[in-house]
Amino acid sequence: MSRPLVFRIRRFSLDDGPGIRTVAFFKGCPLECAWCHNPEGKAPEAQLLIQDSRCIQCGECERVCPREASQPCSVCGRCFEACPPGARSLCGVHHPVQELVQILLKDRMFFGSSNGGVTFSGGEPTLHMEYVADVAKCLQESGVHVALETCGHFSWEAFRTRLLPFVDLVLYDLKLLNSAEHLQYTGVGNEIILENLLRLRREKGLRITMRTPLIPGITDTPANLSNLRHFLHQAGLNDHRLLPFNPYLPAFQIQGAEPCRSTSTMP
Amino acid sequence: MLDIRPLTEFFESEMTEGFLELLLKMMRLTFQFDEKFRRNIEGFKGRYLFRSRDGQLTVSTVFANGEMEVGEDLIDAPNITITFKDDKALMGFLLAPRPDILGAVLRQDVVLKGNLNYLYKFAYMAKRLQLMATCQA
Amino acid sequence: MATITLPDIELSDCNLDTMPMLAKLRTQVMGSRAEVCVERARHITTYLRDLADPNEPQILRYAKAVRCFLSNKAPRFFDGNLLAGTTTSKRFGAPVYPELTGLTIWPELDTMSTREKNPQKLTPEEAEELNLRIFPYWMDRSVLEVTRHRFGNTEAMDLMARIVFFIGSKAGTISHTVPWYRVAMEQGLDWIIAQAAAKEHVLRAQNRSENADAIAFYQAVQEALTGLITYAANLGRFAALLAASESDEDRKKQLQIMADVCGQVPAGAARNFREAINALWLLQVGIHAESINMAMSPGRLDQVLYPWYRRDIDGGNLTVKEALELVGCLWLKLNDNTNLVPETAEELFGGSGTVPAVTLGGIDCDGEDAVNDLTYVMLRATELLKTRDPSVNARYHRGKNRREYVRRVAEVVANTKAVPAFYNDLVAIRTLENQGVATEHARDYAIIGCVELAASGRSYDASSSIILNLVSALELALFGGKRPVTGDDQIGPATGDPSTFTAFEDFWRAFETQLAWVIGRAIELNEQMGHVHQDVMPTPFLSSLFQGPMDKGKDLIFGGALYNSSGATHVGFADTVDSLNAIEQAIFVDRTCTFGELLDALKTDFQNAEKLHAYLVFKTPKFGTDHPAAARNAQRLVDFLYATYQSHTNYRGGKYRPAFWTMTNHAGQGKLAGALPNGRKAHRVFASGITPASQAAGDLAACLHSVGSLDYRHIPGGVAFNLKYPALEGDEDLDRFVGAIDGYFQAGGLHIQFNLMSYETLIDAKARPEAYPDLLVRVSGYSAYFRDLNEAMKDEIITRTAYSLREGQAVAFPVDHRDLLPFD
Ligand code: SF4
Numbered sequence A: 001m002s003r004p005l006v007f008r009i010r011r012f013s014l015d016d017g018p019g020i021r022t023v024a025f026f027k028g029c030p031l032e033c034a035w036c037h038n039p040e041g042k043a044p045e046a047q048l049l050i051q052d053s054r055c056i057q058c059g060e061c062e063r064v065c066p067r068e069a070s071q072p073c074s075v076c077g078r079c080f081e082a083c084p085p086g087a088r089s090l091c092g093v094h095h096p097v098q099e100l101v102q103i104l105l106k107d108r109m110f111f112g113s114s115n116g117g118v119t120f121s122g123g124e125p126t127l128h129m130e131y132v133a134d135v136a137k138c139l140q141e142s143g144v145h146v147a148l149e150t151c152g153h154f155s156w157e158a159f160r161t162r163l164l165p166f167v168d169l170v171l172y173d174l175k176l177l178n179s180a181e182h183l184q185y186t187g188v189g190n191e192i193i194l195e196n197l198l199r200l201r202r203e204k205g206l207r208i209t210m211r212t213p214l215i216p217g218i219t220d221t222p223a224n225l226s227n228l229r230h231f232l233h234q235a236g237l238n239d240h241r242l243l244p245f246n247p248y249l250p251a252f253q254i255q256g257a258e259p260c261r262s263t264s265t266m267p
Numbered sequence B: 001m002l003d004i005r006p007l008t009e010f011f012e013s014e015m016t017e018g019f020l021e022l023l024l025k026m027m028r029l030t031f032q033f034d035e036k037f038r039r040n041i042e043g044f045k046g047r048y049l050f051r052s053r054d055g056q057l058t059v060s061t062v063f064a065n066g067e068m069e070v071g072e073d074l075i076d077a078p079n080i081t082i083t084f085k086d087d088k089a090l091m092g093f094l095l096a097p098r099p100d101i102l103g104a105v106l107r108q109d110v111v112l113k114g115n116l117n118y119l120y121k122f123a124y125m126a127k128r129l130q131l132m133a134t135c136q137a
Numbered sequence C: 001m002a003t004i005t006l007p008d009i010e011l012s013d014c015n016l017d018t019m020p021m022l023a024k025l026r027t028q029v030m031g032s033r034a035e036v037c038v039e040r041a042r043h044i045t046t047y048l049r050d051l052a053d054p055n056e057p058q059i060l061r062y063a064k065a066v067r068c069f070l071s072n073k074a075p076r077f078f079d080g081n082l083l084a085g086t087t088t089s090k091r092f093g094a095p096v097y098p099e100l101t102g103l104t105i106w107p108e109l110d111t112m113s114t115r116e117k118n119p120q121k122l123t124p125e126e127a128e129e130l131n132l133r134i135f136p137y138w139m140d141r142s143v144l145e146v147t148r149h150r151f152g153n154t155e156a157m158d159l160m161a162r163i164v165f166f167i168g169s170k171a172g173t174i175s176h177t178v179p180w181y182r183v184a185m186e187q188g189l190d191w192i193i194a195q196a197a198a199k200e201h202v203l204r205a206q207n208r209s210e211n212a213d214a215i216a217f218y219q220a221v222q223e224a225l226t227g228l229i230t231y232a233a234n235l236g237r238f239a240a241l242l243a244a245s246e247s248d249e250d251r252k253k254q255l256q257i258m259a260d261v262c263g264q265v266p267a268g269a270a271r272n273f274r275e276a277i278n279a280l281w282l283l284q285v286g287i288h289a290e291s292i293n294m295a296m297s298p299g300r301l302d303q304v305l306y307p308w309y310r311r312d313i314d315g316g317n318l319t320v321k322e323a324l325e326l327v328g329c330l331w332l333k334l335n336d337n338t339n340l341v342p343e344t345a346e347e348l349f350g351g352s353g354t355v356p357a358v359t360l361g362g363i364d365c366d367g368e369d370a371v372n373d374l375t376y377v378m379l380r381a382t383e384l385l386k387t388r389d390p391s392v393n394a395r396y397h398r399g400k401n402r403r404e405y406v407r408r409v410a411e412v413v414a415n416t417k418a419v420p421a422f423y424n425d426l427v428a429i430r431t432l433e434n435q436g437v438a439t440e441h442a443r444d445y446a447i448i449g450c451v452e453l454a455a456s457g458r459s460y461d462a463s464s465s466i467i468l469n470l471v472s473a474l475e476l477a478l479f480g481g482k483r484p485v486t487g488d489d490q491i492g493p494a495t496g497d498p499s500t501f502t503a504f505e506d507f508w509r510a511f512e513t514q515l516a517w518v519i520g521r522a523i524e525l526n527e528q529m530g531h532v533h534q535d536v537m538p539t540p541f542l543s544s545l546f547q548g549p550m551d552k553g554k555d556l557i558f559g560g561a562l563y564n565s566s567g568a569t570h571v572g573f574a575d576t577v578d579s580l581n582a583i584e585q586a587i588f589v590d591r592t593c594t595f596g597e598l599l600d601a602l603k604t605d606f607q608n609a610e611k612l613h614a615y616l617v618f619k620t621p622k623f624g625t626d627h628p629a630a631a632r633n634a635q636r637l638v639d640f641l642y643a644t645y646q647s648h649t650n651y652r653g654g655k656y657r658p659a660f661w662t663m664t665n666h667a668g669q670g671k672l673a674g675a676l677p678n679g680r681k682a683h684r685v686f687a688s689g690i691t692p693a694s695q696a697a698g699d700l701a702a703c704l705h706s707v708g709s710l711d712y713r714h715i716p717g718g719v720a721f722n723l724k725y726p727a728l729e730g731d732e733d734l735d736r737f738v739g740a741i742d743g744y745f746q747a748g749g750l751h752i753q754f755n756l757m758s759y760e761t762l763i764d765a766k767a768r769p770e771a772y773p774d775l776l777v778r779v780s781g782y783s784a785y786f787r788d789l790n791e792a793m794k795d796e797i798i799t800r801t802a803y804s805l806r807e808g809q810a811v812a813f814p815v816d817h818r819d820l821l822p823f824d
């Protein structure tokens, strides 16, 4: 696995657990959801983001780019630095464990009084089990409440022994109960996810919040919702939240894997 | 009743050349003929010095003994000296419907030295005259 | 420590439907238009001109003039308010104080009734009286002119005349203070008069010439207070007369009660809650007979009035609803006057009230929770009435005050969309202690006017002495002692052409030199005017309501209070800090441009410098983002100002205290300043108070953290931090709202206040003022009706960053209105 990269730190967030929270988003995801709202979190490697609305068409980026026309972007970073309005930015930064801990602790003042804390999200944070566990351990030692947002697609043993001990709350995404549909819309079946969930619910002292994004025509069908409800009820998982669907409005273009287009193609 | 038509026309025209002389002249005349207006200067002592920025124009106005004297010499110990860029600036400063006092002070279109209360009184009288001339008073 | 006995701290049963009297009074107050009141000017002038004995000391003559005014002041009952007494002779009056800046309205006497913006009505007869009988007397006697006469036309005076460097407020006001009314209410003015007479007697018996000043002071106290007693007696007689002919039984009864009340207070001790609250109001009226109606702040009313409230409630002589009605009446009475504002001043100060600040909650002198039932009654009055004044401030002690209290205050903010403001007790108390205030006095602090801190009734802070424009010093440093707006005149010291500077430190030194120079001029003028105040406008009435003067035999203006200070507040903090950051980063770190290129871009307002402009706006460190360079420069500026001011001792023996609150000056001064290195374009508004520049700090947590992390011990004058949320809905939002305040206070923040309005609402309110007649907003310390503000100030409030409480991020500014933004 490549070095864990964080692509965003959202401070003062409401939607990712109780109270006021700081959320660290990790790059890399084993799923490929059709409706993905965080496309910059999919690829594990660093990428270049371009925010067209800020671009003033000054051509600086082209001037400093070392790459031949046919080569892909190497995310060398020169254009990030050169772009005057900051329309270009680096998506994915690696922080040493202690550095990330310090960044996350900066907002401690908001956690205590609101019963908030830190949430790990992504992408999929469990792709970086060791690293996230180290950070979570330090946070817990500082008395910070730790939540983990996961799609459930991870290796149980590693999770249980390494990461779980340092997590107070798991926000567990469950999209579709039918594995074939799951495969169709997310690129993987849901067997591992369900299996992990059933193991997880036996862990003592752990809070689990189940979450289902309501995707029109996909997850919000009466059949899926009633199946999910039934399944979760059977499993004794009664904290289930439906997340309303917000149309995805991309604020930027991602570049990285494909060749970097020159500024002339920008609107 | 004094004929203040020239002033009326003046206020309604775009012209500003010679504004100060005309204003002072009309003010002086009005004091002579209009008893009510004259009450403004009964018992009032005030010495004003108006100067154009280029030094071309110097006008002094002295109020004393219920009378108004206008001269073209420098006077001693004015209560206030008003230095203005040109007639237009002065007129705008004193009489525009919504005078841009801040702008005039900032651009130094009108520079005031001395006791501002004397300027306030003068501006009141000028305004009054304007209202009389344009039949709003 | 007070226990809460209210079954429902929200008092949800009491509202404007169940209290139709308050509803009606409120409608009348909101509907009344300002009228100029000449009554005070008439009597004061007549006395001093025609009746005063020129051989008497000025303090005595002035006190007698105040007495003459109060004794002749017409008793008026304009509406069904339960409290007797009015500040002016008009329903909503703008009194003229010719000793200060009253004469500035002279040119407008014939036009101010009909001017477009905030007209103030003046009858032709009263205009005539001002023109012919009142103003002429003051032409050579107003504070500014006496100063000019005594000290000459100094450089400092010329600098002030240019408007864009600093304002020496003493030309127009001094008071800005919090008296302590408790003694006058508990003992009565007769008692204070007797004290003064006894002290006078003792001093006379000593027959020593050095006692003359103290003797005159005690005499003056007796004169001034007697005036108020006469006024109250007249009010009482008139109320009885009105009662006799009143046909409405309810009103008749109320008038009879008022007649009785005025027969007892303020001369005698208040015997019940109603007498206490009316006595307090009469004292407030009395103070305005002597000092101008600016920021005379009644202080901690939930503490001051509590003993009477408790006694009456426990004795079954008062219901909570009656108490709420009386508090509501006081709130509305505090709205019965406004400032006299000439048209030109509208541009700089338009829309402000008289800002009598009321302070609630916090801890008491012993350090215990001071929140009581009356606190909640006053919060409810504030929530129901939503009036511009009083400016209500809620103290919050994170260790001692209960969670339900702070939640309740938050709820009131949610319902009024603007008030109260929050203060952090821990930080405020520590800041005052650091100024040498004893702990028990610091714990009893109250807010003056906008946001300034006072040890209630013990400190005389003249907290609005200087309003200084930081950007003026920045521009002087950029252009070697000149400012683009003031043309080619060499104004400040020649600190050199910055394009020859080789390090950021060189520029910082130039900036400090200019800043210290402007500060020096401002202090010089303030000192001169302070001495003139001592000569012409002593304040024996006010002094008798403070701790110190009555013991020392010394008026407040001579340093009679226990603690003394002068406040200097600063305009353009965030823009200055961000500009310093930008200079450091662009020229000396990134080397994106040379100093010469930057100066050229500033001179042309960034025309043909689009790339540089974008870089400055988006890529240089901004105050409010947690950027270490920005935090360092911000604190460095705070520290420099603190050290500079504290090295000066004022004419009363107190220190100067720097502050960061701006009323509407940041909008007005912004309109008068050129382009700045932070990318703010020419003639755009500055950020308010201590608030980060609009749209520069997108992350709420970082913003709260950076503002909260300043060292407030070095800002003893107080700050205004203005935050905007588009909305506050439901319990979850309320929790987060409180959580944000908690976090900000934990980081060390001192003050925070809110506007709960979206960009869209405010833009619409600007376009269609008639649709939002009562829209209340927090400006930068005080509250105002949005419709009354000038255009620049409206734009500033519109463009303030609005944060989503759900995401902790700035809400995107509407694309169609981006031209309002300071940097677009
Ligand atoms: S486009 Fe890619 S390769 Fe070119 S400068 Fe930017 S980051 Fe480097």
Ligand code: SF4
Pocket (backbone or CB within 6 Å): A054, A055, A056, A057, A058, A059, A060, A061, A062, A082, A083, A084, A085, A086, A087, A088, A263
């Ligand atoms: S993206 Fe390229 S062209 Fe656009 S502003 Fe940035 S550097 Fe200039």
